[in-house]
Amino acid sequence: MNKQTSSQLGDALASSESTSSAPGLSTDPLCPLSVYDLTVAYHRKPVIWDVGFDLPAGQLIGVVGPNGAGKSTLLKAIMDLIPRASGRVRVFGDTYAHNRKRVGYVPQRESVDWQFPVSALDVVTMGLYDDIGWFFPVRKKHRARALEALDRVGIADLANRQISQLSGGQQQRTFLARALVQDADLYLMDEPFAAVDAATERAIVEILRDLKKREKTAVVIHHDLQTVPEYFDHVILLNMRVVSHGPVSETFTSENLQKTYGGRLTLLDEVTEAMRRREQAL
């Protein structure tokens, strides 16, 4: 009953409000990421609703939006880590499951236990586990590749240190090295710039630019609005729905930002509120 109500409301909203922001699903193998009509809900409360976009290849793409806008949820839903209520995702023209080896993921730093008894090198080596495959052990050549990746992020000398003995910036670099060693074509990064020192921030920017030079695509959740035009070519403004997306020069306008961050009570909030009131009345 309730499910029906919410899906009807969803349809009504989609037809009345969604404009050009819901393109068809791209099966172009050159399109790194195409998302269509993606909705994710926790306890029937939508976290992201009707999200759709096609991303250009070889670009640095920032995802920006207020807290609770569903940015991390979007990345996780793309990688099938959480169930979707609806929607489809294409990675290089195929399903995520099919092309998962071409996607590298950098989770939020707080998502893991840094007291875990492993060294920085161990963590980076994890990026190669997919290549190594089930049951096969890690070999010397894998460790050598992991060490190379640590060198790229500038902390090769800390390879054997237990991860709790690393600073926040060094932990973030370790995560980046782990993604780099995967040698993916599309990178999904969840707030790599969160709480890092200035030197690490510069190092991460260098790495992103290097990725772009090698024609990789990176989707990066970002918090600091001031650095968006400097770091990214393309931006997705997200607040439960895609407020706007496109090249930074066109999309990153104060009007769009106002829509994303300002006016906390969006139409969707009002509808959700109305639904809740009605549920309680029943």
Add this chain to the structure above:
Amino acid sequence: MIYAQIDLNWQQHDTWIVVIGILCAVSSALLGNFLVLRRMSMLGDAVTHAVLPGIAAAFLISHSRSSLPMFFGAVIVGVLTALFTEWIRRVGRVDEGASMGVVFTSLFALGLVMLVQASDHVDLDPDCVLYGAIESAAIDEVEIFGRVLPPAALILGVVTIVNALFVVLCFKELKISSFDPALATTMGFSARLMHYLLMVLVSITAVASFESVGSVLVVAMFVVPAAASYMLTDRLAWMIVLSVFIAAASAILGHGSAIVVPRWFGFESTTTASMMAVSAGGLFFLAALFGPKHGVLVKWVRRQFLSFRILCDDIVALLYRCEERETGSPSKAELADNLFASSWTLWAALATLRRRGEIAVDGAVSGAVDGAVDGAVSGDFHLTGRGRDRARQLVRSHRLWEQYLVVETSTETDRIHDKAERFEHFTDRPLRDRLDRVTDAPDTDPHGRPIPSEKS
């Protein structure tokens, strides 16, 4: 003659108890590492309790104590526990601890009720289920490949091999899914699959162990050796290896002390199972105390060394500042007042500095007089050339830091001293040179005092 025979029988029985104890502890500890690291120790607890209705149902259905139905019953319920816990957490929107509490207490209670029913029909003692009966488990016999051995040893042997194979073969899969489940899943090592595989093996191990150590004490075997080895190392492979040794040691110690310790107090020997848990607890205590990295004692000693070094630094820096102000050397009492040091530590610090030839006592060749550090006379101590070098570097670090804090981070002037006072002890030559460069090689600090140069 009769005595000799009894003695021999007793010996063999004894050996089997220890073997069963070791297998039980080792098989549990192997999996326990991952329960501890995944912060799931309580889930291990829950599963070991919740398998009870599975065991009881198997009794009721098969009307026997044969192991196979028991295994299936327990494994099914064990996995159901993990599923229920997850389900209640999601539906009830409560944290994992609360949902576990709901699941395992209800299942455990259900199991007890069923066991009481079953014990009317089958020869089964509910006490044994809770506390285990390793002594009687070691008496039973079964013949296999022409050798006679207790069935518990056989079953636990197989379980230990299975668990060891699981941990060795899936080492990297367990590592990644425990450390970063999301990443593991994106790489095709489904964290959920690993979770349920672990739960299946935990259930099997719990059932295999419960006859020997009981469903309560098996929790100690799952958690305590792993927690102890977590204190001793920061490498996963070593943690697993050490936990196996600790588990085996607690089994051996457990049986030994079960025989020996009660006799000290004039009692009969006590149950091995409980003494195994006590021994494991004792080993954990030792690891927590003496562990090389996280041990309480080692941390304490390291802290003492550090504060002693800082006290030595403070003494030479204070003497340097006195020289600078030309106020004459301070007495020992003045030093104690200024540095908040107890007289004993101050004495030790002064003795150390004299031995290193960094300070000298008036009227004596430096470092040559024993026991002259009385401080009865004012103006006792002065810096030697070497001490002055060290002091100058400290004061230079301090004042450069003050300058840096004011210029670079715009900290208020009255708040810079404490920070600089702390930083100066951890600033080496390269860092000092960089500070000097960043602050444009100042001549004076924010208070207007001269910043000494690196070399005199």
